[in-house]
Amino acid sequence: MDEYDRRISELEDRVEELEKLAGALTVRLKRAESALQALTEQSDAVSHEAAGLSEQVTALSRRMSAAESSVSDLSEDLDDTIEDFNVFSEEMRRRWRKVLARQEQLRWDSAAAHRREGYSAEDADEADPLPEGEWE
DSSP, X not given: OHHHHHHXXXXXXXXXXXXXXXXXXXXXXXXXXXXHHHHXXXXXXXXXXHHHXXXXXXXXXXXXXXXXXXXXXXXXXXXXXXXXXXXXXXXHHHHHHHHHHHHHHHXXXXXHHHHHTTOOHHHHXXXXXXXXXXXX
16 A cells, blocks of 8 residues: 555645646736736727827828829919019010100100201200100
């Protein structure tokens, strides 16, 4: 029976070691479960944050598209304004040349009329001064 008692004692020791090991593994399992729970919560938080960022990216993309459209419209308006200004500027130059030509013609006509009356060109300039504020 000694043999059986010794064998039972060994088995009891082995059971005790296995129970200790099972206890240690249970503690490790609980820690792993806690860590898994924390990772799951972090993953959920990250997913929620990613969804929020995705919505922000979508909103910013829409705003950027609207801004690009607005810039395009403003660019077209600016091009039209520049074109209108160039047309206006050309029209003003044309009118200014016409005014200058008319002014020159009036000088020639005035000088010719004075010469016909016997005045010299210098006398005509002295006799008919331009009213104040008019161009020469």
